[in-house]
Amino acid sequence: MTSTKSRPTNLNPLITDLAGLDLITDANQIAKLSQDYYTFSPVLQPLLADKTGDLVVRPVNEAEVLKVAAACVKFKVPLTVRGAGTGNYGQCVPLEGGVILDMTRMNAIHWVKPGLACVEPGLKMAAMDKQTRETGWEVRMAPSTYRTATIGGFIGGGSGGIGSVTYGQLRDRGNLQAVRVVTMEDQPRVIELRGDDVYKVAHAYGTNGIITELEIPLAPVYPWAEVIVTFSDFMTAARFGLALSNSDGLIKKLVCGCAAPIPTYFAALRSYIPDGAHCVLLMIAESSLEPLGELIKEFGGTIGYQKTAQEASKGITLAEYSWNHTTLHARSVDSSLTYLQTLLPDDNLALLEHLYHHFKDEVMLHLEFLRVAGSARPAALQVVRYTTEERLNQIIAYHESKGAFIFNPHTYILEDGGMKAIDIEQLKFKEMVDPYGLLNPGKMRAWLERSRL
Amino acid sequence: MTSTKSRPTNLNPLITDLAGLDLITDANQIAKLSQDYYTFSPVLQPLLADKTGDLVVRPVNEAEVLKVAAACVKFKVPLTVRGAGTGNYGQCVPLEGGVILDMTRMNAIHWVKPGLACVEPGLKMAAMDKQTRETGWEVRMAPSTYRTATIGGFIGGGSGGIGSVTYGQLRDRGNLQAVRVVTMEDQPRVIELRGDDVYKVAHAYGTNGIITELEIPLAPVYPWAEVIVTFSDFMTAARFGLALSNSDGLIKKLVCGCAAPIPTYFAALRSYIPDGAHCVLLMIAESSLEPLGELIKEFGGTIGYQKTAQEASKGITLAEYSWNHTTLHARSVDSSLTYLQTLLPDDNLALLEHLYHHFKDEVMLHLEFLRVAGSARPAALQVVRYTTEERLNQIIAYHESKGAFIFNPHTYILEDGGMKAIDIEQLKFKEMVDPYGLLNPGKMRAWLERSRL
Ligand SMILES: Cc1cc2nc3c(=O)[nH]c(=O)nc-3n(C[C@H](O)[C@H](O)[C@H](O)COP(=O)(O)OP(=O)(O)OC[C@H]3O[C@@H](n4cnc5c(N)ncnc54)[C@H](O)[C@@H]3O)c2cc1C
Ligand SMILES: Cc1cc2nc3c(=O)[nH]c(=O)nc-3n(C[C@H](O)[C@H](O)[C@H](O)COP(=O)(O)OP(=O)(O)OC[C@H]3O[C@@H](n4cnc5c(N)ncnc54)[C@H](O)[C@@H]3O)c2cc1C
Known part of the structure; x- marks a missing residue:
């Protein structure tokens, strides 16, 4: 991936156009x-460590976003949208400098109805959850970074998380109702996308418009x-997880x-998990605890601890040991560790069992159960001894040869990390809304290779 | 099935023992x-038409239930528990006379917590739903008879219904938390069953104790x-239903x-369904209507009507065209029709398609999608030209030979209508709580044949 664009040298005219907006020009900041958290990947570390933008703008409303978009188009300056910067693959790291559009000041909730909320993209997911919960509704799914991550960043770069065992993933129809985006055309405008059209900008790493609502x-x-x-026994733990899901x-x-030995990386939980044991971490409705007890009995599990919702609301929460927080805790003990992201086939855990015995300690199994097209499956976020x-x-290739699907976290290219295929709808939409290719340049393969398509 | 017991001739001593209770002695009443609704079955009609009890007792609390149980044991009088009598297979029809224990006066709600309610068995399900909804919680699943059916009767004789597409069936762990039952021992007592023990009395047709809470x-x-x-096209309708589920x-x-032609039996809905069309009736969260629209588009469906929750709360409700109400409407037009109940295999509708073409109009397909062990499947409540x-x-045998599982609604024998197998746990429990075999005699094969087991 070599950049063809040279970096903008003089941003002063752009800064003049943006007078009155919240700008950050301090190089350190x-x-x-x-x-972001691409540092989890030893492959991405050398590729992204020195990448920086040239200016940070923090808009407070859509009108300001339109202003920034117009200025960037006018001066042909790249623009990379940023939420909280908790992505794992350098999604919001600017490869070609330019403007970092920090959305965190656009954090209002416009309305909450039964089952639906209208929010601004810079809203932190924990804050959103807290406010909507007062009306009896909560976020369906959130990454384990929900305390800091923004909802716009989750839609722009995330996939699923805590809640996906019931509601599937963000890509599943029904989990995102509508978005408003600001375009990077000569005359930037606002487009509202509803229904399946939302997938033109969802999980596009901010290359297809700036989400404002x-x-x-x-x-x-x-x-x-x-x-x-x-x-x-690990496979019993896995079978229990699948049965519960x-x-x-x-x-x-x-x-x-x-x-x-993954649980040994969980300092705060160690006293609840016997040495050498495999663990399953659960969030479960209080009213389901009693039948859960029967399922645990059936599988011969032991309860390490059990906290009511009230107790769980204080101190450590298991959510922050799940999803990529598992990797975070492992790496905080041993920074040579890295990870993979894998969707296992619907084969009653046969491949999982094979992989467990095949790789042993080199690829430590961390499973997240989630719903895929109506039934539960394990995704693996394996902790890998790099x-x-x-x-x-080789490890990736072995998984793929056996029928596992790897969502490679060691690339910042949209398609290579995700579904592998070029998304023609996304490309066509990009050609319309970002004709100069200024949005987060270098991330979308379809755009980079469009002359060959 | 021939009865070995002679009917109690003189109930006066029993009536004396029950002085002060609400008794019905009028023969017509x-x-x-x-x-009950065994009349849906031309096979059951001649077998059950002349069966009656000798006395109806309507207890108002558990103490009265204990009193009735003690009196029946003392005089060796059969006791058949009755909710609203909406069962389809003569579940509450007394084969050997005796006492009908009508539970409808025991209809209190003891408490409602988030996700859990404690109720008396005679509570009508619609009334339960109405009251719990005020706290933000509703019944997970209900039969289409929810307006009249009691929760005790649903647990005693039902299987699932509206809501099963999300929560599975009553037999699935987690859908029944606890029961209290009064026994028919020499000294009747109250037993509380929790966890998996609830299945000792759930779906036992009232043969294993009288549920009081x-x-x-x-x-x-x-x-x-x-x-x-x-x-x-019917198969497209079926595929749409599966995809949505x-x-x-x-x-x-x-x-x-x-x-x-099933929709032609739905007088009140006819104007919304074109002649010759196949229909899918839905209850869907308002917040999911928009993505539903995309799914309908994908399958080429047409919206006959769409009502908000507010609109749907008045006038006809689609629930009362589903489950066995479909059969009810068909039979109200043509009483020669009957029905079957079938669980189709998890084969992507292959067998369904075969059966559709094989039986044509003789077995009209009515599907109810429900979750079975985590994924959706169609159950068929076919309307059959008898x-x-x-x-x-022959029709039943053909289905079974192809791998469909028939829950035969043309028998009043517990095991023959349900899972076919003898439930040893239920039998052992019955031997303890009903040593004289007085509870709803003649319904449990395991008991009738226990000397051979
Ligand atoms: C420890 C750890 C655990 C994690 N767990 C999970 C997990 O469980 N599930 C999961 O999916 N992810 C997970 N992640 C990744 C990440 O935290 C989440 O995806 C998070 O939601 C990203 O939000 P953010 O605000 O930090 O987005 P950013 O990292 O700031 O941005 C993510 C992408 O979205 C784009 N973007 C941001 N805002 C907008 C906007 N308004 N319009 C258009 N594009 C926009 C950015 O350009 C970027 O490409 C984890 C990461 C870490 C480090
Ligand atoms: C049109 C129609 C539609 C239907 N749809 C459905 C459906 O969708 N799903 C479904 O599952 N069923 C359905 N049914 C069957 C029936 O309506 C339901 O199962 C209903 O819940 C039964 O409740 P009930 O109060 O009428 O019970 P009853 O018919 O009075 O009793 C059912 C059984 O439970 C026993 N019983 C009742 N109370 C107690 C108690 N307190 N303790 C112990 N045993 C007890 C009785 O002895 C009897 O064996 C339908 C029936 C009809 C006619």
Whole structure:
């Protein structure tokens, strides 16, 4: 990936056009606001470490976003949208400098109806959840970074998370109702997308317009109890997780399984998990705790701890040991560790069992159960003992050869990390809304290679 | 099935023991309270038409139930529990006379917590729903008879219904939290069953104790919109129903598909369904209507009507065209029609398509989608053009030979209508709580044949 554009040298005319807006020109601050969590990847580290923008703008409303878009188009300056910068693959790291559009000041909730909220993109997901919960509704799914991550960044760069065991992923119809986006045309304008059209900008890494408003479906609030269940045998833990995820009568929000020795990286939880044990971390409706007990009995699990929703609301929360927080805790103990993201086939855990025995300690299994087209499956966010990029690629290739689908977290290219295929609808939309290719340049393969398509 | 017991001739001593209780001794009224909807079955009609109890007792609390149980044991009088008598297979028809224990006066709600309610068995399900909804929680699943059916009767003789597309069936762990039952021992007592133990009395046709209290898990309230979608091709309608049922991001309560000519039996809906069209009747969260529109588009369906929750709360409700109300409407036009109940395999509708073409008009397909172990499947409540019992049995045998599972509605024997197998746990429990076999005698095969087991 070599950049063809030279960096804008003189931003003064642009800065003049943006007079009155909240600008950050301090190089240190800009450098900080140019980074995300790609550092989880030893492959991405050298590629992105020195990338920075040239100016940060923090709009407070859509009118200001339109102003920034117009100025960037006028001077042909790249624009990279940023939420909280918690992405894992350098999604919001500007490859060609330019403006970082920090959305965190656009954080209002416009309205909440039963099952639906209209919000601004810079709203932190925890803040959104807190406010909508007062009306009896909560966020359907959130990344484990919900305390800092923005809803716009989740839609722009995330995939699913806590809640996906019930509602599937962001890409599933019904989990995103509508978006408003500002374009980067000569005359920037606002487009509202509803229905399936939302996928023209969802999970596009901010390359297809600047999201300024979203309608997000909500879930009813349950009091969520938290439970740690431990097992002496990993495959039993995995089978328990799958059975629970497929138990239609049990209401759950998180089913996360970690093979030993992953639990040893969870300092605050260690006393609840025997040495050598495998654990399953759960968020489950309080009213489902009693039948959960029967399922635990059936699988021979042991309860490490069980907290009511009230108790769980204080102190540590299991959510922050799940999804990529598992990786975070592992890396905070041993920074040579990295990770993979894998969707396992619907084969009753046969491939999982094979992979568990095949890779042993080199690829430690961390499972997140989620719904895919109506039934539960494990996704694996394996913690990997990294040696070389070559070996990492061998591991990936082995998974793929066996029928697992890898969402490669060691690339910042949209398509290579995701569904692999070029999304023609997204490309056509980009050609319309970003004709100069100024939005987060270098991230969308379809755009880079469009002359060959 | 021949009865070995002679009917109690003189009930006066029993009546004396029950002085002060609400008794019905009028023969006409007793006869009425001895019947249910077995009349849907031309096979059951001649077997049950003349069966009546000898006395109806209507207890108002558990203490009175204990009193009735003690008196029946003392005089060895059969006791058959009755809710609203809306069962389809003569579940509450007394085969050997005796006492009909009408539970409808025990209809209090003891408490409602988030996700859970504690109620008395004689509570009508619509009344329960109305009251719990005020706290933001509703009944998870209900039969289409919810207006009159009692919760005790649903647990005693029902299987699932409106809501099962999300929560599965009553037999699924988590859908019944606890029950209290009065036994028929020499010293009748109250037993509380929790966890998996509830299945010792759930769906036992009142042969394993008299339920006096239940803890029933609840679902969060959504505003339920109602939609009729029509299709010119039946298999497309079925595929749409399956896809919707498996759409994790769409919140639904009812997905009911009816092949032509079934919709012609729906007088009040006829103007919304073109002649010859197949229809899918839906209850769907208002917030999911927009993405539903995309799914309808994808399958080429046409919206017959769409009502908001507010509009749907007045006038006809689609729920009362679904489940066995479909059969009811068909039979009210043509009383020679009968029905079957079938669980189709998880084969992507292959067998369904075969059966549709194989039986044509003789077996009209009515589908109810429901969750089974985590994924959606169609159950069929086919409307059958009845000719002879022999032909009906041929039809059943053909289904079974192809891998469909028939829950035969043409038998009043517990095991023959349900899972076919003898439930050893239920039998062992019965031996303890009903040593004289007085509860609803003649219904449980395991008990009748226990000497051979
Ligand atoms: C420890 C850890 C755990 C994580 N767990 C999860 C998880 O469970 N599930 C998950 O999906 N992800 C997870 N992530 C990744 C990330 O935290 C989430 O996807 C998060 O929602 C991103 O939000 P953000 O505000 O930080 O977005 P950013 O990182 O700032 O942006 C993400 C992408 O969206 C684009 N974008 C941001 N705002 C807009 C906008 N208004 N308009 C258009 N494009 C926009 C950006 O350009 C960028 O490409 C995790 C990351 C870490 C480090
Ligand atoms: C048109 C129509 C539609 C229907 N739709 C459905 C449907 O969608 N789903 C479904 O599952 N069923 C359905 N049914 C069957 C029936 O309506 C339901 O199962 C209903 O819940 C039964 O409740 P009830 O109060 O009428 O019970 P009853 O018919 O009075 O009793 C049912 C059984 O439970 C026992 N019982 C009742 N109360 C107690 C108690 N307190 N303790 C112990 N045992 C007890 C009785 O002895 C009997 O064996 C339908 C029937 C009709 C006629």
